[in-house]
Amino acid sequence: MPRWRLPSLPRSRIAGVSSAEAFRVLLMGTTVLAGLTHGSFSLLFWLSGVSLLAWVNVASVLLYGLCFRLLAQRRMLAGLLLMGTEVMGHAALAVVLLGWDSGFHYYFLLVVPVALVSTETREWIKWAFALGVMAGYVMLDLLCRHAVPPYALSPGVLNGLHYFNIVSALVILAFLASTYFRLVARAEARLRELATTDPLTSLLNRRALRERITLEDKRQQREARPLSFVLADLDHFKAINDQHGHEVGDQVLVQVAGALAHGVRDVDHLARWGGEEFLVVLPDTDEATAAQVAERLRLAVADLPRPGGGSVRGLTLSLGVAQRADAESTDQAISRADQALYAGKRAGRNRVVRAGSLPPATPGDQA
Numbered sequence: 001m002p003r004w005r006l007p008s009l010p011r012s013r014i015a016g017v018s019s020a021e022a023f024r025v026l027l028m029g030t031t032v033l034a035g036l037t038h039g040s041f042s043l044l045f046w047l048s049g050v051s052l053l054a055w056v057n058v059a060s061v062l063l064y065g066l067c068f069r070l071l072a073q074r075r076m077l078a079g080l081l082l083m084g085t086e087v088m089g090h091a092a093l094a095v096v097l098l099g100w101d102s103g104f105h106y107y108f109l110l111v112v113p114v115a116l117v118s119t120e121t122r123e124w125i126k127w128a129f130a131l132g133v134m135a136g137y138v139m140l141d142l143l144c145r146h147a148v149p150p151y152a153l154s155p156g157v158l159n160g161l162h163y164f165n166i167v168s169a170l171v172i173l174a175f176l177a178s179t180y181f182r183l184v185a186r187a188e189a190r191l192r193e194l195a196t197t198d199p200l201t202s203l204l205n206r207r208a209l210r211e212r213i214t215l216e217d218k219r220q221q222r223e224a225r226p227l228s229f230v231l232a233d234l235d236h237f238k239a240i241n242d243q244h245g246h247e248v249g250d251q252v253l254v255q256v257a258g259a260l261a262h263g264v265r266d267v268d269h270l271a272r273w274g275g276e277e278f279l280v281v282l283p284d285t286d287e288a289t290a291a292q293v294a295e296r297l298r299l300a301v302a303d304l305p306r307p308g309g310g311s312v313r314g315l316t317l318s319l320g321v322a323q324r325a326d327a328e329s330t331d332q333a334i335s336r337a338d339q340a341l342y343a344g345k346r347a348g349r350n351r352v353v354r355a356g357s358l359p360p361a362t363p364g365d366q367a
């Protein structure tokens with residue numbers, strides 16, 4: 001049986017997909033929040049009699065609606081540019097018209113973290129943009145902090161606006177930080193799942209099981225408890241693929257994985273070890289008991305409903321069982337389970353063979 005290696009997703013693709021998506025969702029949430037904020041500003045300006053800025057805010061709400069649409073259509077660059085232009089243009093206009101003390105300049109600062117966490121891959125572009133925003137902020141300070149604004153608001157209204165803007169900018173910043181953290185944590189969990197799970201069967205993959213074997217082996221050795229392995233391989237699986245196609249072959253693998261997962265204890269570890277090969281690690285279990293488990297698994301697979309509309313016949317499993325002997329590595333024990341499995345194949349398949357029942361290996365035997 002040739003060994004089959006599972007196709008693996010390129011790392012860049014996994015990372016790219018999750019971080020880009022996380023960032024897009026974050027921006028879409030931000031456009032909703034920004035739209036609501038500008039809606040309330042529009043009302044505030046209307047009540048304060050500054051109708052020009054009230055209309056500017058209505059235009060901003062419409063712009064954020066457009067940004068949301070662009071981001072939903074995955075037109076990231078257009079959405080981002082429109083957002084950045086709106087935030088800075090609007091803030092600068094409000095500062096020029098109402099004065100520095102209105103506090104609209106705080107919104108400039110929100111653009112910097114968004115630019116830096118954006119999915120633009122060229123770092124220098126992000127930094128150039130962020131530095132440009134910072135320079136714009138300093139320029140606005142120089143021009144407007146001591147200038148008399150054309151619209152003179154009453155001190156009470158100006159004060160109210162100032163604190164409203166501080167609180168609102170801080171709330172947006174907190175929203176950005178917490179949402180970004182949640183999205184990154186979720187993407188990280190997804191990446192961990194991709195790295196440890198077989199995509200077809202959702203069982204552990206070989207690498208993840210290896211890590212668990214190392215941990216389990218240490219624990220079992222420390223407590224001097226038995227550790228056993230059951231290696232299971234579908235019989236004549238190539239014929240199923242050849243006669244019914246790979247899709248039916250995949251269905252068979254998923255069904256078999258389900259039956260195996262159902263048949264082992266919660267403390268056992270089950271993985272897709274190779275193409276049509278599964279490995280079960282049974283802590284606190286000697287070889288005789290592991291052979292009983294293996295027999296139960298064999299029967300469970302033999303009883304499975306036939307995939308491919310009942311067209312697949314004779315779906316059976318051969319299983320090799322080995323208990324790790326003292327002074328033996330887990331790899332050696334798995335290798336003996338493999339030899340027992342091959343002995344079962346040679347003897348006619350659809351059976352369980354215990355490694356302990358085989359004659360001792362000679363140097364010429366398969367490792």
Ligand SMILES: Nc1nc2c(ncn2[C@@H]2O[C@H](COP(=O)(O)OP(=O)(O)OP(=O)(O)O)[C@@H](O)[C@H]2O)c(=O)[nH]1
Pocket residue numbers: 001002004200233234235236237238239241245246247248249250253274275276345349
């Ligand atoms: N559909 C599908 N087929 C797979 C997958 N992984 C491995 N295979 C196929 O599994 C088949 C294994 O064939 P063999 O190693 O010759 O073994 P077999 O036909 O089961 O024969 P015995 O093990 O000797 O009973 C190959 O045809 C692989 O292409 C998979 O993920 N999906």
